[in-house]
Amino acid sequence: MLMGGLERATDGSVMALGHDLTAMNEDALARFRRDHMGVVFQSFHLIPTMTALENVATPLELAGVKDAFDRAEEELGQVGLGPRIGHYPAQMSGGEQQRVALARAAVTRPDILLADEPTGNLDGATGEAIIDLLFGLRDRHGSTLVLVTHALELAQRCDRTVRLRDGLVDEADASVASAAE
């Protein structure tokens, strides 16, 4: 949350992609996320009044991209939701909603793909499919995927793991640090 500028640090500074997030105001943080970051949440957080296509096109529209809807449609196709683009979130299953959220996070080709417990609200099989999609998007777009999870097996798929306990870095796997960078 601090890394995405969604939460303010009470002390110290937060640097992301060379930007000091603690020095930015709300709107600057919003622009930073628009240009560099895609966020996936545990609870999907789709805008309930928008269809899948509109949800995915919104970050592109905010960035002033001309062919926002074409690209959004293409992205939804990539996550296997081509036939469901006109549906509202309430008309979709949890897995489908999370796929829309993935498409929305990835559609801007972000430098960082931030996923906060993306499978926390999904059953095992659906969760696995989502994770496959997430890693696929990372590979395809070349984004850095920052994954927050309680699932050890999932963490093991990452290039580098940092374990937090009670808000403090408990253990960092430094051996793969270079790969992550």
Place this chain on the structure above:
Amino acid sequence: MSLSVARRIAGRELRGGLKGFRVFLACLALGVAAIAAVGSVRASIEAGLEREGATILGGDAKAELTYRFADPEERAWLERVAVEVSEVVDFRSMAVVERGGATERGLTQVKAIDDAYPIYGSVGLDPDMTLDQALARRESRPAAVMDRVLVDRLGLVVGDRFRLGTQEFILSAVLTREPDDAGGGFGLGPRTIVQTDDLAGSGLLGPGTLFATEYRLRLPQDADLEALRDDADRALEGARWQDRRNGAPGVAQFVDRLGAFLVLVGLAGLAVGGVGVSAAVRAYLDEKTATIATLKTLGATGRTIFLTYFLQIGALTLLGIAIGLVLGAIAPILFSPVIAERLPVPAVFAVHPEPLAEAALYGVLAALLFTLWPLARTEQVRAGALFRDAAVRAGGRPRPVWIVATLLILGLLVLTAAVFSGLVTLTLWSAAGLVAAFFTLILAALGVRAIARRMARSGALRGHSTVRMALGSVGGPGSEATSVVLSLGLGLTVLAAVGQIDTNLRGAIQRDLPDVAPSYFIVDIQNEQLPRFLEMLDADSAIETVETAPMLRGIITGINGRPASEVAGDHWVLEGDRGVTYSARPPEGAVVTEGAWWGEDYDGPPQISFAAEEALEMGLRLGDELTVNILGRDITGTITSFRDVDFSTAGIGFVMSMNPAALQGAPHTHIATIYAEPEAEGRILRDLAGAFPNITAIRVKDAIDRVTEVLGGIAAAVTYGALATLVTGGIVLIGAAAAGERARTYEAAILKTLGASRRTILANFALRSAILGAAAGVVAIVAGGLAGWAVTHFVMETEFVFEPVSAVAIVCGGILATLVSGLAFAWGPLAARPARVLRAQE
């Protein structure tokens, strides 16, 4: 068993406070307060009329004769039954002031009195003196008192002289208060009071002149008013009898009708409030889904759950009604000085229990109507809701028994309104209109959503993210469209309808009528004056047309030998006396629709030509016999023709015309209408009044202004009623905006996550508010315009002209209201940190 458990659980739940119920309480309290206040003012006026009945009437009882004085026999009867009799003569005349070669004239309603006047109450004069002192002769001339309006208009000061007819009077004081002022009804001229004896030389009360005599009676303490009324019917031929039980029937009826109508407008407010009440209950019960599911898990039956929440809502309903009743009872007392100043009649401002009980009953029924449906849906919450998504809420239709109960309550509410208002047809139409408006507004809201959805998806808006997002949220699920269009739409619709009707009505009277109406209406032209009168006007080149007709006044007392009211009910033609004329030939341009006009020399039994439309309404047919009392004499004639009479042009139009032989012998005068160039109107009046001092000229434009003024007052009263509806709508709107705040905070957090600036988000919120407000305004204009057209076309029977200014104002008002309420609740969502908001939803 379940009731006591439900009561205990309800009590515990209510400990949470009234936070979610502010809108609920405000809507209910305001709706009840408006109805209670209107009812209280009406009751105050009725109490005033009852207390002051004898003063307003001028006596314990009053007999009114048209065109004549009581004959000795009638006078003897009056003296016998009463302790005291006062004779008052009432007629219109012109007050004339000569000053330095110039002449000023003003129409006045003269009250000629005797020594016994006033039997009850007192006359207010400036300078302060008794009426006897004021009317005592001075400088060997009779004296008069005059209303300040006319005194100022004529530029008079106390001690000045003026003429009525040919008699000169000295103004001895300014009339500031007449005790019996309210009973008279609609008067065109300000009042002048003189002594009847002083008019002997004025030439104003000749045979056939238009005047009314009133015999006001002080009755013995034990007088039986009912029996006396029956006796009066026999003893006084053609007299209108009234007693103190209903001192000002016209005013009482007007107040009663207007009050009832305003209560109906108030019910529209309560209906709008019902939307807020229903929404608040739904929102509350949605939040309680988990509690309900838990209670069910613990073994509570559907009945216990229903009772638990029914008792909570019931307690809050009683609280809301109590607040409304206190407000409704206090407001008229607090504002009594302002209200009393605007009332033409005395009022007793106090707490009147009856209208409060009526308002409370409406409140209970409306609350039941709007809460039963959401309450009944609590039965559908299953224990399993706890284990599923928290979004699982009680939805869908309740069991049929609740739907039937809701419909029955609706029926009961309409029935109550019909019984209390006494205006059954109007109530039924209003109820039908309200229900239709509700469904129309819901349909319109669905239409607005569909259009918004379609537009949001259209390629044209791609790239315009703010507009597209705003349209998307108006059209998408969870949209506020229905609640906004309903809450704001109903109030705006009433306002739009009032605006359209008022403008068209005023337009018809003020704009169109003067084009076709004559300049002057002249009354009291004596038979011998008529040839000279016509000759003078014929020679005047500024005069386009002059129409004259003999004028008598008569009351239709019988139809085919039966009392007229038995046959034709309370048709307006039977209310009091009507003008009657005679003519050898059909009037110029008249269209005889049925039957035939009598021959020019016909002198057989009386024949009558009757106005076609009124005849149809009264159920009259050719060959029917009418008995008309003219100057105390019954004339029975046969209807031999019907003809079209257009009363809308303010020209000469008589409901009844008879063959000359039937009426020529009776003393009568003539009336005339003069159509002249506007610039010449002043000169013509001077010439005529100089040549014929006894005649009375009514400037039609003045009369039109007076009518417009009265209509303006009624329109203002209805507008205030509509504004109360709108205020309630505003509260519902604020409630809806407040309820939507959580959703907007969530949406703002996601949009910020996706990179939207606060400006973009604010623009999005403002735009969707504006779209909803504009939609409500447009729907209101269409619905209000339709209502305006229907009233104009079917009731007023005039051409409907759409009035754009109020329409634009209404759309702007709608936009402004939604913008203010929407943006008032936008700052929280804008300021919230996304992480906190989104985490709270996890």
